[in-house]
Each structure stands twice: as C-alpha cells, then as structure tokens.
Amino acid sequence: MVIGQDENAVEKEAPPPPPPRFQVHSFCKTLTASDTSTHGGFSVLRRHADECLPPLDMSRQPPTQELVAKDLHSNEWRFRHIFRGQPRRHLLQSGWSVFVSSKRLVAGDAFIFLRTSPSEFIVPFDQYMESVKNNYSIGMRFKMRFEGEEAPEQRFTGTIVGIEDSDPTRWAKSKWRSLKVRWDETSSIPRPERVSPWKIEPALAPPALSPVPMTRPKRPRSNMAPSSPDSSMHIKEGKVFNC
Numbered sequence: 001m002v003i004g005q006d007e008n009a010v011e012k013e014a015p016p017p018p019p020p021r022f023q024v025h026s027f028c029k030t031l032t033a034s035d036t037s038t039h040g041g042f043s044v045l046r047r048h049a050d051e052c053l054p055p056l057d058m059s060r061q062p063p064t065q066e067l068v069a070k071d072l073h074s075n076e077w078r079f080r081h082i083f084r085g086q087p088r089r090h091l092l093q094s095g096w097s098v099f100v101s102s103k104r105l106v107a108g109d110a111f112i113f114l115r116t117s118p119s120e121f122i123v124p125f126d127q128y129m130e131s132v133k134n135n136y137s138i139g140m141r142f143k144m145r146f147e148g149e150e151a152p153e154q155r156f157t158g159t160i161v162g163i164e165d166s167d168p169t170r171w172a173k174s175k176w177r178s179l180k181v182r183w184d185e186t187s188s189i190p191r192p193e194r195v196s197p198w199k200i201e202p203a204l205a206p207p208a209l210s211p212v213p214m215t216r217p218k219r220p221r222s223n224m225a226p227s228s229p230d231s232s233m234h235i236k237e238g239k240v241f242n243c
Contacts, residue, residue, distance in 0.1 A: 025052045025115035033107045036100050041093040042079075042111070049083075049090040052115045056083055067092070069113075072124055123198055131197035136160055136179060143203040146189050156191065157203050158183040164194070 027048040034040050044053070056063035063083040070076055080094035105111075136142070143157045162180030165172055178194045 026113060027052055028110055028112045031105060031107055031109045031111055035111075036105050036107050036109075038097045038101065040097075041091040042096045044090040044092065046090060048113075052113055053081060053090070056081070058083075123196075127198040131200075134197065134202055136163070136177075136197050136200075136202075138163060141203040142181070142200040144191075144195065144200045146191065154187075154189065156183055156185070156187065156189075166196075 027045070029035075029045075029048075032043075035042050053067065054065065056065055065081050067079045067081050068076060069079065077099050078095045079092040079099070082091050082093060083089070084091065099105075138160055140160045141157065142160060143155050146154050146156060158181045160179050161182045164178045164180060165174060166176045166178045167174075177197060179197060179200070180194050181192075183191055
C-alpha cells in the first residue's frame with residue numbers, strides 16, 4: 001500500500017546562498033611632511049600593508065619587492081616596497097619621490113591605494129561634476145567611446161530610456177545613478193545596457209526630416225474687375241487702384 005506524505009512535512013529545498021560580496025582592498029592616508037619629502041619615503045601602516053600589498057618574503061634581509069601601480073590616467077609608477085627601520089615599518093621608496101614631484105603632492109593631500117581596479121570605485125571629480133551639469137533625462141541622445149580590436153577607438157550613439165539606482169538595495173536614492181540605454185546600431189564590441197553618467201557625453205539629436213511643402217495650384221489672376229455701380233475701384237492699364 002502507498003502511504004502519502006504530508007506536503008508540509010516534506011523538507012523544502014533551501015534557496016541558494018547569495019554570492020559572496022566583493023571585497024575591496026584599499027586604504028587612504030593623509031600625507032605627512034615626511035611622506036612628501038624628496039629624501040624620504042611613504043610610510044604604510046602594517047595593517048594596511050598586510051591587507052593591500054603583496055606579501056613580502058620575510059626570509060630576505062631586508063624584505064623587499066618592486067610594486068607596479070597605475071594612476072587614474074593609466075600612467076605606470078614603480079615603487080620599492082621595503083620593510084626596515086627600528087621599529088621596523090613598511091616603506092615605499094625608489095620611485096616615490098618622483099611620484100610626489102610629478103603629482104605636486106604636499107602635506108595634507110590624501111593618497112588612496114586600491115589593489116582592485118579603480119575604475120569601479122573612484123571617479124575623477126571633473127568627470128562627475130560635468131555629468132551633473134548635463135542633467136541627463138529620458139529621451140536624451142548621447143555618445144560613448146569604446147576601444148576594440150578592430151579600431152583603437154570607436155564612438156557609438158544611443159538614447160537614454162531609463163534612469164535607475166545603481167544598487168537599489170545597498171544605495172537606495174543615491175546620487176550615483178545608472179542610465180538604461182538603447183544603442184543606435186549593432187556592433188561586434190560588447191556594450192552594456194546600463195552606463196554611468198560620467199562615461200557618456202551629450203550628442204546632438206539627428207536632424208528631423210522636414211516635410212516637403214505641398215504646392216497649391218495657382219489661380220490665374222484676372223486683369224479685369226467686375227463692373228458695379230457701387231464699386232470704388234477703377235481699372236487702369238491692368239492694375240487695380242483704390243479711390
């Protein structure tokens with residue numbers, strides 16, 4: 001005999017766990033006079049070095065390695081990372097003074113180091129302010145630059161069809177908006193369905209096709225005016241004059 005099971009007694013399958021949250025390894029430090037001295041180096045707190053810098057080989061004396069970093073403009077900088085001193089501390093040397101001079105850094109400036117790509121977490125201030133001035137809205141036309149294998153740089157145009165929160169769960173009603181877009185043409189270069197306002201530029205709308213004016217048939221003008229006893233007009237050489 002078949003024994004039926006209570007539907008509520010059957011253990012339901014547990015939902016899949018949420019994907020692990022992406023962790024950003026970064027630190028920010030306000031530069032000191034020693035950090036900006038051309039004869040010194042950049043001092044990194046030990047916890048910041050452990051979290052953000054590649055591990056050193058502590059069997060070497062002194063432990064040292066070369067770090068290669070890029071700024072927001074994709075310029076490459078090389079620093080010598082060393083662990084020395086009394087008490088011992090992490091320092092960036094041999095390249096740091098060149099970085100300070102090139103960037104014209106002074107004491108009080110903030111230095112941000114990211115071990116992940118900065119494009120998703122840091123936006124240049126001038127780009128963000130420019131996007132705020134543009135005041136993008138649904139229906140506006142835009143253009144965006146892409147780099148692909150077929151050409152060093154290509155520009156594509158499209159239309160904004162929606163404005164949403166970048167992350168409605170974590171950052172509801174945030175000023176960091178996500179624009180839903182529709183592209184004008186297809187391409188082999190993958191393009192996102194949502195873009196950030198600071199990644200695009202306004203584009204002029206295509207000129208509207210003006211309708212061809214309809215020609216109305218002309219009526220022949222008569223040089224003769226109807227004669228009437230009450231008429232106040234006189235005909236002279238085919239022209240009409242008011243009296």
